[in-house]
Amino acid sequence: MTIELINTGSELMLGRVLNSHQQWICRTLADRGYIVDRQVAISDDSTALVAAVREGLSRADWVITTGGLGPTCDDRTRELVAAMLGRRLEHHPEVEAQIRSYFEGRNRPVPVRTKVEAMVPEGAEVLVNRHGTAPGLALWLDPNPLRPDGRPTWLVMLPGPPRELRPMVLDEVLPRLTKRFPRTEEFVCRTLKTTGLGESYMEELLDEPLKELVAMGMDLGFCARVGEVDVRFVARGELAHAIVAEAERRTRAVASAHIFGVDDESLETVLVNEFTARGLKLALAESCTGGHIANRVTNVPGASAVLVAGWVTYANEAKQKFLGVPEALLKEHGAVSEPVARAMAEGARTASGADYAVAVTGIAGPGGAVPGKPVGTVFIAVAGPDGVEVKQQLNAFDRETFKYITAQQAMAAVLRRAR
Amino acid sequence: MTIELINTGSELMLGRVLNSHQQWICRTLADRGYIVDRQVAISDDSTALVAAVREGLSRADWVITTGGLGPTCDDRTRELVAAMLGRRLEHHPEVEAQIRSYFEGRNRPVPVRTKVEAMVPEGAEVLVNRHGTAPGLALWLDPNPLRPDGRPTWLVMLPGPPRELRPMVLDEVLPRLTKRFPRTEEFVCRTLKTTGLGESYMEELLDEPLKELVAMGMDLGFCARVGEVDVRFVARGELAHAIVAEAERRTRAVASAHIFGVDDESLETVLVNEFTARGLKLALAESCTGGHIANRVTNVPGASAVLVAGWVTYANEAKQKFLGVPEALLKEHGAVSEPVARAMAEGARTASGADYAVAVTGIAGPGGAVPGKPVGTVFIAVAGPDGVEVKQQLNAFDRETFKYITAQQAMAAVLRRAR
Numbered sequence: 001m002t003i004e005l006i007n008t009g010s011e012l013m014l015g016r017v018l019n020s021h022q023q024w025i026c027r028t029l030a031d032r033g034y035i036v037d038r039q040v041a042i043s044d045d046s047t048a049l050v051a052a053v054r055e056g057l058s059r060a061d062w063v064i065t066t067g068g069l070g071p072t073c074d075d076r077t078r079e080l081v082a083a084m085l086g087r088r089l090e091h092h093p094e095v096e097a098q099i100r101s102y103f104e105g106r107n108r109p110v111p112v113r114t115k116v117e118a119m120v121p122e123g124a125e126v127l128v129n130r131h132g133t134a135p136g137l138a139l140w141l142d143p144n145p146l147r148p149d150g151r152p153t154w155l156v157m158l159p160g161p162p163r164e165l166r167p168m169v170l171d172e173v174l175p176r177l178t179k180r181f182p183r184t185e186e187f188v189c190r191t192l193k194t195t196g197l198g199e200s201y202m203e204e205l206l207d208e209p210l211k212e213l214v215a216m217g218m219d220l221g222f223c224a225r226v227g228e229v230d231v232r233f234v235a236r237g238e239l240a241h242a243i244v245a246e247a248e249r250r251t252r253a254v255a256s257a258h259i260f261g262v263d264d265e266s267l268e269t270v271l272v273n274e275f276t277a278r279g280l281k282l283a284l285a286e287s288c289t290g291g292h293i294a295n296r297v298t299n300v301p302g303a304s305a306v307l308v309a310g311w312v313t314y315a316n317e318a319k320q321k322f323l324g325v326p327e328a329l330l331k332e333h334g335a336v337s338e339p340v341a342r343a344m345a346e347g348a349r350t351a352s353g354a355d356y357a358v359a360v361t362g363i364a365g366p367g368g369a370v371p372g373k374p375v376g377t378v379f380i381a382v383a384g385p386d387g388v389e390v391k392q393q394l395n396a397f398d399r400e401t402f403k404y405i406t407a408q409q410a411m412a413a414v415l416r417r418a419r
Numbered sequence: 420m421t422i423e424l425i426n427t428g429s430e431l432m433l434g435r436v437l438n439s440h441q442q443w444i445c446r447t448l449a450d451r452g453y454i455v456d457r458q459v460a461i462s463d464d465s466t467a468l469v470a471a472v473r474e475g476l477s478r479a480d481w482v483i484t485t486g487g488l489g490p491t492c493d494d495r496t497r498e499l500v501a502a503m504l505g506r507r508l509e510h511h512p513e514v515e516a517q518i519r520s521y522f523e524g525r526n527r528p529v530p531v532r533t534k535v536e537a538m539v540p541e542g543a544e545v546l547v548n549r550h551g552t553a554p555g556l557a558l559w560l561d562p563n564p565l566r567p568d569g570r571p572t573w574l575v576m577l578p579g580p581p582r583e584l585r586p587m588v589l590d591e592v593l594p595r596l597t598k599r600f601p602r603t604e605e606f607v608c609r610t611l612k613t614t615g616l617g618e619s620y621m622e623e624l625l626d627e628p629l630k631e632l633v634a635m636g637m638d639l640g641f642c643a644r645v646g647e648v649d650v651r652f653v654a655r656g657e658l659a660h661a662i663v664a665e666a667e668r669r670t671r672a673v674a675s676a677h678i679f680g681v682d683d684e685s686l687e688t689v690l691v692n693e694f695t696a697r698g699l700k701l702a703l704a705e706s707c708t709g710g711h712i713a714n715r716v717t718n719v720p721g722a723s724a725v726l727v728a729g730w731v732t733y734a735n736e737a738k739q740k741f742l743g744v745p746e747a748l749l750k751e752h753g754a755v756s757e758p759v760a761r762a763m764a765e766g767a768r769t770a771s772g773a774d775y776a777v778a779v780t781g782i783a784g785p786g787g788a789v790p791g792k793p794v795g796t797v798f799i800a801v802a803g804p805d806g807v808e809v810k811q812q813l814n815a816f817d818r819e820t821f822k823y824i825t826a827q828q829a830m831a832a833v834l835r836r837a838r
Contacts, residue, residue: 011642013455014608015446016649016683019438022460036432037467039460041441044640048456072622072641111619161643165818187431200530203491221463222491223430230435251809264435284710284731290717291703291710294731299710299819301785303733309741311732312703312713316769318728322741352737366720388742397582400718 001181003029004060006052008067008077009160010043018161021066027264028169033187034177044074050084054319057146057153062181067160070135071113076411077157078137082121085139087369089119091261095126099133127156127172136172140180154180188240192231192251193265194220195412199224202231202255209250218243226401227408231255260412267411272300280418283352284310285323285344285359287335288378292403293358293410309352313344325349334370336361338390341379349383356418357383357411362395364402366419376402381412389417420600422455423479425471427486427496428579429462440485446683447588452606453596463493476565476572481600486579488553490532496576497556501540504558508538514545518552546575546591551583555591559599573599578621586829607659611650611670611683613677614831618643621650621674626825627640628669637662645820646827651675679831686830691719699837702771703729704742704763704778706754707797711822712777712829728771732763742766742778753789755780757809760798764809775837776802777829781814783821795821799829801836808836 004395005025011017017385019041026036042048049068051218056063069078082089096118099170103110117134120126135158139311156173158165183326193204199222206220214220219234231251235243261270275282294310297303311322316335319325324347325340333339344359362378369375376396382389391413396404424444430436438460445455459475461467468487469491475482501508515537522529535817536553539545546555556576561567575592577584613621618641625639633639638653650670654662671678680689694701703713704728713729716722730741737752738744743766744759752758761777781797788794795815801808814824 009642010640010653011649011651012441012653013445013458014449014653015442015444016610016642016651018442021617023429023434023437025434026432029553030433035462037461038471039432041458042456043454052457070643071619074640105762111623113619113622143460163645163820191435200490200532203532204530219429221429221493223428223435224489225436226582227564230430232435235431261435269751286710286713290722290726291705291713291729292717293703293730295708295714295822296709298711298731298733298783299820299822303709304787307709307731308734309737310710310727310729312717312726312731314717314723315727321770322728351740364717369725399720401582403714403718 001034001062002060003034003062004056004062004346005036005039006056006063007041008038008044008049008065009041010045010074012041013043021165024162024166025064025066025169030189032174033183034181044068044076046076046080049077050080052080054084054146056153057141057144059147060153061151062154062156065155065157066165069117069137069157069159071111071117071133071165076119078116078119081155081157085121085141085145086389087124089121092118092120092126095120095135098128102133127158127168129159129164130167130171132159132161134141134159134164138173138176152202158298161352162344186238186240187236188244189232189234190244190248191263192248193263194229194231194255195227195260195267195408197229197255197258198257199229202258205254206231206251207257209254210247213243213250215249216243220247220249221379227405230397260415266296267408267415268296269300271411271415272297272303272306274415274418275306276302278418279310280306280356281352281354282306283308283348283357285348285357286312287314287319287344287360288362288364288366289403289406289410290314290362293360293407296380296407306355309348311348319344322391323351334373336373336377336379338379338392341381341390342388345381345383345388355385356414359383360410361407362402362406364372364399366399378402378406380413382414384417389413420481422453422454422481422483423475423485424455424458425475425482426458426460426469427463427484428460428710429464429493431460432462443581443585444485444588449608452591452602453600460745463487463495464734465495465499468496472500473503474564476560476563476574478566479572480570481573481575483575484576485584488536488556488576488578490530490536490552497535497538497540500574500576504540504560504564506541506543508540511537511545514539514554516708517547517554517570517682521552529587546577546587548578549586549590551578551580553578553583555587557592557595570654584706604655605657605659606653606655607663608651608653609663609667610652610682611667611678612641612680612682613648613650613674614646614679614686614827616648616674616677618648621648621677624673625650625670628673629666632666632669635662637666639666640746645816646824671716677832685715686834687715688719690830691722691725693834693837694725697722697837699725699775700727700773701725701833702727702752702767702773702776704767704776705729705731706733706738706763706779707781707783708822708825709733709783710831712779712826715826727773728767730767738763742770753792755782755796755798756791757798757811760800764800764802764807774804775833778802778832779825779829780828781825783818785818797825798838799825799832801833803836
């Protein structure tokens with residue numbers, strides 16, 4: 001079975017937005033054993049759109065389009081696809097009623113332009129939009145006139161806004177998918193999330209232990225991210241579960257110190273879950289990361305059971321006043337120093353009453369370097385029941401990467417201490 | 420001129436990573452007048468990779484590939500492309516020396532596998548990698564054997580990690596690009612960033628004022644984001660600058676209250692820049708946004724001149740102890756209430772000495788709803804020299820979207836107050 005995903009939108013080709021649909025749809029389908037073979041993005045230009053959909057339909061069993069179903073002048077997927085397939089657009093009173101009730105429920109007038117959203121190509125199934133106005137549209141092309149052998153293709157057109165598209169995929173598309181294309185063989189995908197060892201070293205380490213499983217047909221993949229390397233196993237068929245489980249066992253046997261989680265787990269998820277399970281409390285004192293760690297920790301549902309308090313203390317006065325860092329320390333060593341990191345962590349732990357406090361102070365750049373302390377210099381302190389440990393790092397990256405990788409190191413450090 | 424971008428990586432098709440290359444490359448090129456016509460993502464599978472590169476080469480003037488140049492077993496772009504074009508891979512001693520010095524400079528042994536990165540297809544130009552080991556590769560195919568008319572194509576292969584790819588595009592690719600494909604006509608792209616008005620309403624508002632300019636060939640585009648709508652003008656040719664300037668003037672005349680910035684400006688950038696220019700100081704007291712606002716504000720270089728202090732006060736005790744919220748208020752009204760938001764903002768302003776303090780308290784979900792206060796309820800308070808204002812919102816979204824849109828409203832509120 002081949003799947004092709006077509007994302008439309010000039011904002012994609014102009015680089016104004018990240019294509020979050022691609023990741024979300026690919027992941028949602030892959031987790032259920034359906035792998036997208038090709039993803040294509042094109043502008044709202046009608047020639048490009050028609051060419052891409054035509055190509056997709058000429059070779060794939062399932063073609064998904066995103067975007068171009070809205071009410072504005074650059075939303076043309078509906079009409080272009082209907083014209084390409086020689087289908088008329090028919091007015092759909094139920095869809096119009098839904099659109100009307102969407103606006104009425106928000107005490108807003110119905111914009112004239114939304115009328116076009118109630119037009120549906122002949123023979124298309126309507127996918128209800130519970131979070132917006134444009135419905136999705138599904139066409140089962142059997143025979144598919146664009147495939148040389150006439151084999152059927154399922155064409156599913158989804159609206160662009162993620163908060164409309166995502167529930168529509170889960171509630172409307174997936175139930176139909178398993179009927180259209182029942183899965184025929186086992187499929188297992190497992191990712192081990194690692195930190196602290198580069199991609200090449202990791203592959204060297206795993207080469208020998210995993211050789212046999214790769215020879216049995218298991219896909220082994222590596223993905224280097226900032227401060228992380230994903231190790232991914234994919235297997236199909238009857239033995240899929242056993243092969244992947246064995247791969248994980250062998251990998252843990254040689255690399256357990258570097259593995260912090262599995263699949264889509266983030267360090268912050270692991271941190272919140274472990275602290276929750278053990279009834280531990282956390283406090284954060286951030287200078288150069290400016291709330292980045294707190295933000296990531298609080299992205300995890302249930303973080304309120306773990307995070308007692310966080311401070312963003314850019315200014316020296318804030319470090320003194322709120323964390324009790326002695327002025328003399330700041331004067332003698334500077335804000336970016338081992339003693340100040342230590343005092344921040346101790347201050348945060350004492351003020352909050354948390355079991356562990358993490359403090360970071362460093363130079364995110366692009367400005368702020370001083371002699372002996374280049375941009376990227378950072379001190380990470382973890383205060384716990386058994387004292388304070390401080391580590392110096394040099395994370396010489398752009399500002400946002402600096403914050404990200406520093407947060408990785410800080411979260412990994414507190415996890416290690418608490419384990 | 421047609422441009423095609425091919426992103427390789429099974430992690431993309433499995434939905435394990437966001438394709439940030441697509442946005443970054445498309446934007447970097449679009450800002451210089453080069454619009455990518457089609458972007459394709461495929462797995463590391465050799466058949467898919469060869470098919471995608473072959474298709475790209477058969478129709479585009481410029482084909483860019485990303486990924487698959489590294490040292491691991493799933494990095495196959497180099498060898499597959501060389502084989503497809505019938506070119507031998509030659510050992511390149513200079514590249515090997517660079518790889519060796521990369522590792523030596525970090526006091527690490529050279530992994531055996533990195534040797535393959537020193538192999539270069541016959542006739543390829545090497546693009547220096549200053550932030551990693553795999554060099555980029557550029558081939559000027561003239562004639563291009565895969566195009567029916569033999570017209571030349573520039574094939575540029577870039578490494579996958581963003582921090583290697585980005586400087587390589589800026590330092591190595593762009594200088595060659597303007598020589599290979601000099602620009603022939605003016606190109607102007609301008610985006611107005613708006614907040615507080617939906618996409619359909621915005622288009623209705625602009626329809627009449629911009630009609631004439633659209634008839635002159637200006638592209639008008641809308642992009643709805645969470646809490647924002649982008650209005651985008653694109654024009655080409657001699658009059659491009661004049662047309663886009665006039666479109667901006669007319670749009671501001673009817674929608675100025677909703678416009679907070681231009682092009683890629685974020686609310687946080689506008690906020691930091693305006694506060695810096697006027698010497699104003701900011702403090703943040705975040706409950707439900709958990710450091711999200713602080714993180715975004717501190718992503719802006721120079722934020723340290725504006726942000727005095729931030730608090731993440733999830734726990735009631737933290738609200739009392741660090742922001743001076745009276746216990747009685749919390750008991751009487753609950754943490755998610757107008758009086759508590761007000762007290763948090765006042766407390767943060769007083770403790771920090773900032774000109775303005777923003778406080779948010781709400782229910783991010785998925786848990787935490789109470790009768791009369793559903794998930795998504797939030798109070799946003801802004802304390803300034805002229806008192807405190809509190810606004811209640813209902814942002815019924817998933818947790819991260821809730822944080823994002825609440826932050827938008829909070830930043831827009833403090834900007835409005837300070838203007």
